[in-house]
Amino acid sequence: MSRHFTRRGVLRTGAVAAGGLALPTYLRAQESGYTNAPQGDTVVLGFNVPQTGAYADEGADELRAFELAVEHLNGEGDGGMLNTFSNKNLDGTGILGKRVEYVTGDTQTKSDIARASAQSMIQRDGAIMISGGSSSGPAVAVQALCQEAGVIFMAGLTHSNDTTGKDKKANGFRHFFNAYMSGAALGPVLTQAYGEGRRAYHLTADYTWGWTQQASIEAAMGSIGNWEMVENVLTPVGAGDFSSYIAPVLNSGADILVLNHYGGDMVNSLTQAVQFGLRDRQVNGHDFQIVVPLYSELMAAGAGEAIKGVYGSMNWNWQLQDAGSQAFTRSFGEKFGFPPSNAAHTCYVQTLLYADAVARAGTFNPCGVVEALEGRDTPGSLEGIDSESNTGFLFDGLGNGQTLYRAADHQCFKDVLVMKGAEAPTSAYDTLEIVEVTPTAQVWYEPDNPMFEGGDLGECNPGA
Amino acid sequence: MLGLHGRDLTLFLVVTALVVFAPVILNPFPIGSSLAQFNAGYPDLMQRFVIYGIFAIGFNILFGLTGYLSFGHAAFLGLGSYAAVWMFKLLSMNVIPALILSTVVAGLFALVIGFISLRRSGIYFSIxxxxxxxxxxxxxxxxxxxxxxxxxxxxxxxxxxxxxxxGERPTSLPVTDLFGLEMRETTVLHMGSWEFTIGAGYYFAGILMLIAFYLSIRIFRSPFGMMLRAVKSNQNRMNYTGLNTRPYTLAAFVISGMYAGLAGGLLAAMDPLAGAERMQWTASGEVVLMTILGGAGTLLGPVLGAGLIKYFENIFSKINDGVLHAWFGAVPDGMEDVLVTVFHPFVGKGWHLTLGLMFMAVVIFLPGGLVEGGTRIGRLFRRRGRNAGGAEAEAAAKHPAE
Structure with a gap:
């Protein structure tokens, strides 16, 4: 076979090929000065959500929300929250007159795969913004990737303090609330409901999010309700069977069980805790209680009866009565036949906020978008909070009341919902009821709070 | 040339050509056409092709030659990544020290794990x-x-x-480089409505893959490789003749562990992040699939298998209903919905299903993997006319499945 490769032949072929390839060479990125500048009359957004694995349900709901947001941006459907949004830059003609197209990918809830998927959206599909995610690990990983590649990352459901704490990035933004806010909102409600001086036993998912949530709840309950922590037991993620972790709770002298679990783990641990009869017990003269700090509709549906009367917190719920929430719930319900989850809400809002920021900046350049989302031109601040860091992009009408995208760490500050499992749900969708809308001032923290320190936004990166 | 002869040399040259021209070969469809969805010629995926190629080549040295089925090879991949990222953090953004450390660390761990695990064979070794x-x-x-x-x-x-x-603090995260050549450096070639992306990182990884492939050919053809094959065919007989086989199997285990470490280090060099999922059992299973899909014990098989699985994971998983509707937009509305419904379970989040069906088909009809398919096609052509066979098929024909 080797006789077919003569030196002359190889050289000639190589020279011709090289000449042909080199002829029309130029760098696409240099034309615009930033990565993936939209060409022609369309702009591509990348929606990167878990479509397989433990959080696939959340991912599917996020995709529906993205689809709806794109429809509304392109002027199809009833416009949803575009009609209630305090900024009126979006008129249904896409973004800056360019029609919005999108690509989707499967993160499998794994940081590695999420990055590969986002990378292909950026490199192959020319996505200018990446959004989505149902877990903090992939969110942090993709946020870092977007920072390096020079595109904007609008985080989906990510609740860990680290996303806008020690792992925050200039190109990344989070609308969802975080573990600290959950603790601050739950503290007074739980103290009022269950009394001071209770003894809490924590079961905590053994990874970053579980730890930050556990620390946040422990700190909040310790300072507000003077609760004492009996023990914190770390459980492996995806354990399935939690009975061996729940049995020791019975003799620990604790009268509260805090489940720092999410998704399928939470459904299993809560169901098993109730089956063990924990909630029928009397300890230290109190009724034994269970708390699930982070709730979602999909988990509530999975846990069924077990969730009745159990407290937790949420970013948003479709039962809210403001015009924005109602408009969104209506258009989502009409299209898909059931109300949206809070994961869907945050993804929808993030897409709109990105589009609005581009419109205000007048460019897709990530640095312009960052400036717009930080509210550099028209800085706003929340009323009633006396703080130097209370400055950023202020908006309203997207379902959480007045909201601040804080410039200092790209975290949204807004009201937080304290929820409780409904005692008498009328349908599969109102298994949770709103106990209290905790005002922003109560969940406010400074960017240098010890639970968030160690990070650095760095500078915005336009790539290329 | 290079100590290779005949068909080995041809095979090596073919693989070299494939690696060099991959950015063109993998982007056959013009930008903007509806088939552009199937283009795979972007740096991140091409890097994955060659890096997982290295991983599978190394795995094949153990599994293909000795028959020892390791179900934990992803551990070395992960170790390599962690070692590399730590080098980036502590020492330098240059990829060379990182790759050296990742290979060495993986080798050391392979030595310890192999020493213990190789005391058993068969299913016990796998467990x-x-x-x-x-x-x-x-x-x-x-x-x-x-x-x-x-x-x-x-x-x-x-x-x-x-x-x-x-040691001074940069304003933005530094990027990995090879003596100043940034791994993420790319040039886009525009030719009519085609676009080809030439990436520095890809070619760096590609060259390492070629070196790894060359070493693997040499190992396959060496007396050491022959000894490993003998272990596979009948280890008892070897032991009865008074020969201690364990040093040979341990050497094969360590070599393939180092290949995995190099692959892990390269993954980190292209994208400086190391996650624990890289070590999960699913990742270990994936490399087994790659090797069997392509053809265990063949030279080219693992590389083909790695490419195919990564292609499915990255390309098929991106086809959503919107894309399907765009494809079938020309047919009448009723038909369109039917077609979309039929295809829906096999693309997007259903990519696992398509891959699974394909894996079953290959295992049932082509027990020797894709390489056997190539061999059969090659034989078909040769029967018609002696010179009609493709170079690749002929190269594959040289190494029938075992």
């Missing part, structure tokens, strides 16, 4: 390696979080020391 890998995954995921950063994955930070790079 032992699986147990080690899952242990390491669990450690990386939670217990060793100060070192591995747990679920989030180990990443670069602005205030890393980076001793050799001067």
């Amino acid at each position: 032992l390696t699986l147990a080690f890998a899952q242990m390491m995954y669990a450690l990386a995921y939670s217990v060793l979080t100060p070192i591995t950063n747990g679920e989030t994955g180990l990443q670069l930070a602005l205030d890393d020391p980076r001793i050799l790079d001067g």
